[in-house]
Amino acid sequence: MRNPFLAIARTGIQTQRELFPDLPAEATGLPTVTAAPCSGCGECAAACPTQAVSISTDTQGPVVTLDRGRCLGCQLCVRACATGTITEDRSTRTATRTRSALMHSNRPQLIQSAPAPSRRFMRSLHIREVSTGDNASDLEVLASTNAIFDLARFGVHIVASPRYADALLVTGPVGRGMHDALFRCYDAMAEPRLVIAVGVSAISGGLFRDGYAEANGVPNDIPVAAYVPGDPPHPWSIIHGILLVMGHKCEPACNNDPLAGVIGVQN
Amino acid sequence: MTTTRVHHQIETTPFELSARTKALLTQPGMRYGHLTARSLDEARVAIDILLLDTAQGQPLLLTAPLEAGTCEYPALTPAIPAAHWAERMLGDFFGLHAVGHPRWKSLLLHDDRWPMALCPLAGAEQATLPRTPYRFLKVEGEGIHEIPVGPIHAGIIEPGHFRFSCLGEIVTNLEIRLGYQHRGIEKRLTEVPWHQSRFLAESASSDTAAGNALAHATAIEQLLGITPPSRAIALRTLALEIERLANHLGDMGALCGDIGYSPGAALFPPLRGAALALAQFLTGNRRQRWFIQPGGVVRDLDAARRRALLHGVTDLAKQAHEHLPLVLEHSGVLERMEGAGRLSPALARDFGIVGPAGRASGTRYDIRRHFVHAAYPALAPVPAHRETGDVLARAQIKAEEIGTSLDILTHVLETLPDSPIDILLPDRLPAHAVGIGIVEAWRGELIHWITTGEAGAITRYAIKDPSFNNWTGLAIAIRGNLVADFPLCNKSFNLSYSGNDM
Numbered sequence: 001m002r003n004p005f006l007a008i009a010r011t012g013i014q015t016q017r018e019l020f021p022d023l024p025a026e027a028t029g030l031p032t033v034t035a036a037p038c039s040g041c042g043e044c045a046a047a048c049p050t051q052a053v054s055i056s057t058d059t060q061g062p063v064v065t066l067d068r069g070r071c072l073g074c075q076l077c078v079r080a081c082a083t084g085t086i087t088e089d090r091s092t093r094t095a096t097r098t099r100s101a102l103m104h105s106n107r108p109q110l111i112q113s114a115p116a117p118s119r120r121f122m123r124s125l126h127i128r129e130v131s132t133g134d135n136a137s138d139l140e141v142l143a144s145t146n147a148i149f150d151l152a153r154f155g156v157h158i159v160a161s162p163r164y165a166d167a168l169l170v171t172g173p174v175g176r177g178m179h180d181a182l183f184r185c186y187d188a189m190a191e192p193r194l195v196i197a198v199g200v201s202a203i204s205g206g207l208f209r210d211g212y213a214e215a216n217g218v219p220n221d222i223p224v225a226a227y228v229p230g231d232p233p234h235p236w237s238i239i240h241g242i243l244l245v246m247g248h249k250c251e252p253a254c255n256n257d258p259l260a261g262v263i264g265v266q267n
Numbered sequence: 268m269t270t271t272r273v274h275h276q277i278e279t280t281p282f283e284l285s286a287r288t289k290a291l292l293t294q295p296g297m298r299y300g301h302l303t304a305r306s307l308d309e310a311r312v313a314i315d316i317l318l319l320d321t322a323q324g325q326p327l328l329l330t331a332p333l334e335a336g337t338c339e340y341p342a343l344t345p346a347i348p349a350a351h352w353a354e355r356m357l358g359d360f361f362g363l364h365a366v367g368h369p370r371w372k373s374l375l376l377h378d379d380r381w382p383m384a385l386c387p388l389a390g391a392e393q394a395t396l397p398r399t400p401y402r403f404l405k406v407e408g409e410g411i412h413e414i415p416v417g418p419i420h421a422g423i424i425e426p427g428h429f430r431f432s433c434l435g436e437i438v439t440n441l442e443i444r445l446g447y448q449h450r451g452i453e454k455r456l457t458e459v460p461w462h463q464s465r466f467l468a469e470s471a472s473s474d475t476a477a478g479n480a481l482a483h484a485t486a487i488e489q490l491l492g493i494t495p496p497s498r499a500i501a502l503r504t505l506a507l508e509i510e511r512l513a514n515h516l517g518d519m520g521a522l523c524g525d526i527g528y529s530p531g532a533a534l535f536p537p538l539r540g541a542a543l544a545l546a547q548f549l550t551g552n553r554r555q556r557w558f559i560q561p562g563g564v565v566r567d568l569d570a571a572r573r574r575a576l577l578h579g580v581t582d583l584a585k586q587a588h589e590h591l592p593l594v595l596e597h598s599g600v601l602e603r604m605e606g607a608g609r610l611s612p613a614l615a616r617d618f619g620i621v622g623p624a625g626r627a628s629g630t631r632y633d634i635r636r637h638f639v640h641a642a643y644p645a646l647a648p649v650p651a652h653r654e655t656g657d658v659l660a661r662a663q664i665k666a667e668e669i670g671t672s673l674d675i676l677t678h679v680l681e682t683l684p685d686s687p688i689d690i691l692l693p694d695r696l697p698a699h700a701v702g703i704g705i706v707e708a709w710r711g712e713l714i715h716w717i718t719t720g721e722a723g724a725i726t727r728y729a730i731k732d733p734s735f736n737n738w739t740g741l742a743i744a745i746r747g748n749l750v751a752d753f754p755l756c757n758k759s760f761n762l763s764y765s766g767n768d769m
């Protein structure tokens with residue numbers, strides 16, 4: 001008789017020790033804008049399927065603005081850019097606490113500052129997931145809970161009811177058919193409550209934006225505490241978004257020493 | 268060789284449509300594929316039926332134009348039960364009415380959430396009827412009680428509503444109501460420039476990125492009469508099989524989770540992770556997004572990565588073959604799965620159940636044997652096959668397909684041809700043409716059906732996800748089972764809600 005426990009013992013510990021490792025060389029990340037001078041050719045904007053990139057001019061020359069909140073990560077703009085102004089970025093620490101921080105540009109950005117997150121959930125956060133039309137992101141949320149990424153090591157648990165959830169994690173563009181259910185779920189949560197928008201469709205509607213289905217992402221009347229770009233985001237990026245709302249210091253960059261700066265001691 | 272095919276198109280009338288279709292379906296190897304409608308101009312609409320001649324590997328189209336001013340036609344469902352949801356979809360999207368449909372009501376556009384007059388795909392001057400409000404089937408009798416579940420479920424899972432009518436703990440009827448995730452994809456696909464339509468087409472069910480992208484690319488290439496280079500075909504095959512492998516491995520773990528067999532639930536997610544790492548190696552990301560495009564693929568596999576990928580496949584094969592028996596030969600697991608959620612071969616046939624669920628219920632149907640896509644039918648495996656139609660049969664089919672996918676991956680990686688990876692596409696699609704991409708995605712038969720109009724613009728884009736057939740299979744399979752067995756039964760089908768809701 002084969003012994004399943006021997007099989008488990010033989011596979012050893014699967015959990016990644018390094019937190020938020022950069023994506024490996026063979027992977028492609030999200031695009032970003034560098035200081036390399038832009039020629040203003042407009043190829044990137046023409047290539048982008050979601051109008052996430054726009055080009056304008058100011059006194060210093062062409063201005064590139066790239067909105068990761070609308071970006072699919074298809075790399076067409078990176079491939080179109082001959083000057084290296086738009087390049088790929090393999091960081092998995094891509095989540096932000098404000099919508100404007102998703103804007104990348106070759107000019108200093110006006111980034112609204114987000115109020116310092118409360119540290120109330122620093123040690124433990126219970127999350128209710130609501131999916132609204134992007135099942136790849138659901139699978140990546142699920143993957144973040146597996147033995148490799150091990151979301152539970154940060155005191156985070158996915159729970160079955162909004163009644164005992166501290167945070168609501170939304171995937172998908174929230175079309176008209178899901179508005180009501182999402183609001184009811186949000187209303188069922190006790191305060192304080194946090195909302196995390198995971199994936200480009202939850203952030204802006206992505207490809208579905210401005211259609212008759214009104215699938216424009218998490219509606220404006222629900223305040224969002226963290227945005228996780230990508231279509232779908234990498235499990236590490238999802239964990240990044242979750243740790244941000246818990247008040248961990250992992251923005252914009254934390255060192256890779258496990259637990260340092262991530263599992264905070266302050267309370 | 269080119270993939271262009273002149274489609275056989277039969278024009279008929281709405282009154283003869285049902286009888287003609289039924290007669291054609293008696294031909295050996297002929298299957299019902301999909302039913303939809305298409306605006307001919309602002310006022311007129313035609314019902315379109317797609318039949319699949321599996322013996323010839325050819326689609327066959329039947330078109331029945333409705334007279335201007337009419338929005339009623341005789342329903343096909345009484346003769347062809349598999350069309351029952353598709354006809355209700357015509358009610359929602361085109362404001363048509365299939366007269367004589369046994370359960371006529373709206374399907375995806377819920378009356379309390381969408382304007383009653385909305386018919387998103389109907390022409391501006393087309394005659395329409397408002398949707399028939401939704402009412403759940405009421406099961407009556409002493410002791411019958413209802414359990415409503417959803418749209419939001421307890422796990423990390425898509426939304427949908429399940430209405431169980433039960434006698435004690437036994438399910439007597441399950442009605443599945445979906446549509447919550449309707450995003451208007453088919454309409455949007457006619458609004459975006461065709462060369463950017465692949466992004467939306469791929470997002471029809473984003474957990475099937477390779478399958479949807481391949482169906483889209485195959486349809487576009489058919490319209491253009493082009494064949495992608497041989498290396499691109501091989502790389503597409505890798506993407507399609509890695510997707511099947513990753514999802515089937517994930518399903519094995521999830522089934523163990525629902526049974527409460529923790530060793531299985533612990534062993535399989537890392538294997539799925541390993542399959543996703545292969546995907547990332549090949550395409551640049553775990554979900555193989557934006558890799559397959561009309562004309563080819565977007566990135567090549569250099570020699571070093573090919574070797575690494577082959578090594579990874581060999582490694583994964585070894586682990587999968589070691590771990591699968593731990594589940595499928597475990598007496599406790601077998602006891603739970605055997606006889607649960609049975610779907611009989613006769614009902615599977617009548618309702619056109621496809622993919623692993625169809626093959627578990629006696630259907631010998633695998634698109635890879637019949638229709639040109641990726642390296643098929645040349646590399647088509649012998650379809651896995653069971654007659655019992657229970658959870659165990661579906662699990663065994665998936666386990667076998669894990670094996671065949673691994674074999675196909677090894678074979679393709681060892682024989683990767685040398686050629687460019689894409690070809691340049693013309694600026695326009697041909698006018699008034701039809702392209703149909705049919706793919707064996709990991710859940711089964713996936714169809715992207717594109718019609719162009721004046722100047723080659725896409726005027727109708729219909730997508731049929733395998734789940735669209737199979738949800739009915741789940742509803743039938745759970746009858747007579749314990750409510751508590753529903754999660755296990757549901758997982759053994761593992762259907763897409765968003766692919767169904769469009």
Ligand code: SF4
Pocket residue numbers: 031044047048049050051052053066070071072073074075076077078
């Ligand atoms: S990577 Fe993002 S910004 Fe660049 S073209 Fe694609 S969607 Fe647009």
Ligand code: SF4
Pocket residue numbers: 037038039040041042043044045055062064080081082083084085086
């Ligand atoms: S960012 Fe690159 S592609 Fe875009 S306008 Fe500037 S130079 Fe051209």
